[in-house]
Amino acid sequence: MRLTRLACAVALGLACHSALAATAYVSNEKDDSISVIDLDSLEVSATLEVGMRPRGLLLSSDNRLLYICASDSDRVQVMDLATRKIIKELPSGADPEQFALHPNDRWLYISNEDDALVTVVDARSDEVLAQIDVGVEPEGMAVSPDGKWAVNTSETTNMLHWIDTSTQQLVDNTLVDQRPRHVEFDKDGKRLWASAEIGGTVTVLDVDSRQVLKVLNFAIKGVHPDKVQPVGVKLSDDGKYAFIALGPANHVAVVDARSYEILDYLLVGRRVWHLEFTPDQKRLLTTNGVSGDVSVIDVDSLKVTKSIKVGRYPWGVVVTP
Secondary structure, eight states, rough: OOOHHHHHHHHHHHHHHHHHEEEEEEETTTTTTOOOOTTTEEEEEEEEESSSSSSEEEEESSSSEEEEEEETTTTEEEEEETTTTTEEOOOOOOSSEEEOOOTTTTTTEEETTTTEEEEEEEEOOOOOOEEEEOSEEEEEEEEOOTTSEEEEETTTTTEEEEEEETEEEEHHHHHHHESSEEEEEESSEEEEEEEOOOOOOEEEEEETTTTTEEEEEEETSSSOOOGGOOOOOOOTTOOOOEEEOOOOOOOOEEEETOOOEEEEEESSSSSSEEEETTSSSSSSEEEEEETTTTHHHTTTTEEEEEEEESSSSSSEEEEEO
């Protein structure tokens, strides 16, 4: 009897683990929902109702909590992924669009597009720690792997804003190309990649000196240059690739992250926004706003292998291991 009960408990534990493993969560701006994708079957397994106009998504370090920028609700919602229920809402400031989580797993740095602020919230105590004045229309947000820097982009000011996390103070600004939308640190925190939507470029900076190392330009045969509008950036952990979502160009650029050579352009869905790897980094998912789908890229072959229909205007995506 004891062995039977033990076997049942083990089986139940494995089933629960399987239910949470290999899952993607995609925010749908126009549906106020999250699409849940089973990454074994590559099909939508559930649709979850959330706040108004969800965009940015983040996971806690233990992958138990999903943070959701409910932009038109002026809140960051916190979902328990075991129950898939919203368990609380954080005071995010107005119109949260993107955010980043400090390595301490507590401090959320949230861009408030309408108020030209970055709001810092303690995700455990729900306390607002600081509100930092930045440029006009802040959007992109990243925290360095060592937790020293939080960097914000301001779309209208065309700047990157460097926030010292030890003091929660703005200490420097870097002018980049027009309408910067996203920033991403590489794994060792030595370089920062910043996309500029209207400028059509990606700027790579040395973090220690905060100096520009390279400005990437893109040209796709048969696509008008005005449609090449970089937004999301994703860097492979091995330092080999940078993948750049090129917006209404409907392509993802594949860049050699060491030499900065443009290796290829991959055709995906319409109006590609953001990207995320599966845990083994063998596949890359893209959110395609206008076509309402997610493209699946095989990283080894650099081929698009599948399109998964989700909700209306998919924007953000995260993946649980």
